[in-house]
Amino acid sequence: MITLALSKGRIFDETLPMLAAAGIEVLEDPDKSRKLILPTNRADLRVVLVRASDVPTYVEYGGADIGVAGKDSLIEHGGHGLYQPLDLQIAKCRVSVAVPRDFDYAHAVRQGARLRVATKYTHIAREFFARKGVHVDLVKLYGSMELAPLTGMADAIVDLVSTGNTLRANNLVEVEHIMDISSQLIVNQAALRLKQAAMRPLIDTFAAATAPVA
Ligand code: PRT
Ligand code: MG
DSSP: OOEEOOOHHHHHHHHHHHTTTTOOSSSOOOTTTSSSEEEEESTEEEEEEGGGGGGHHHHTTTTTSEEEEEEEHHHHHHOTTTEEEOOOOOOOOEEEEEETTTEEEHHHHHOOOOOEEEEEHHHHHHHHHHHHHHOOOEESSSSSHHHHHHHHSSSSSEEEEESHHHHHHEEEEEEEEEEEEEEEEEEEHHHHHTHHHHHHHHHHHHHHSSSSOO
16 A cells, blocks of 8 residues: 555645546545545555645655655755655745835845744745845744734745735735745655555656656
């Protein structure tokens, strides 16, 4: 049995077609079922649903053999014990610094001001501002980062952006593009060795679904 860890939402939705291309179907709809373990049409493959930020942990500790995780989650996790064979080019977005429309970020940086930055991505943020030589106090949040500057709790946020609609709706503007994000296939290193015969074809399935169409 191979266990594949996915998170509900965009990662599940964008992984399904890659599995379907190899004739693999998940037999239950996570939006309709409350089950956390979903069978597939392959007797030797099941899907477990976990929080996006927990996918690397499940694969690291063998709760799942293989998983799909955003680079953001992987960087925050650290990536230890994980083999990362493939960039799946799905669930793309970027990590950015955003501030209220009326905050002069460039000026604050030039002045050497100490910035209070709210984020779920403390590793990415710490590394970015350290490289830039900007002093920051990081405030760790688990969601709705956009609210922090609007309530005066922070000067800036570091968050994921795709269309930019969420920032616009909250009067925030992007002032730094930190990095591009997509989802990676991640594999438990021991599972790869012990379950070679079943794991290799599954990894190849993802590789085939990722390969650019000529
Ligand atoms: O929700 P939970 O706390 O469990 O975790 P999560 O929010 O990380 O999970 P989920 O399912 O929302 O996202 C899973 C993965 O999808 C992330 O780890 C990213 O790698 C990737 N991804 C791609 C995104 C986005 N695009 C994205 N736009 N994850 C989140 N967003 C959010 C963003 O945080 C912001 O709140 O969408 C909002 C911005 O979207 P736009 O289109 O308005 O710019
Ligand atoms: Mg989310």
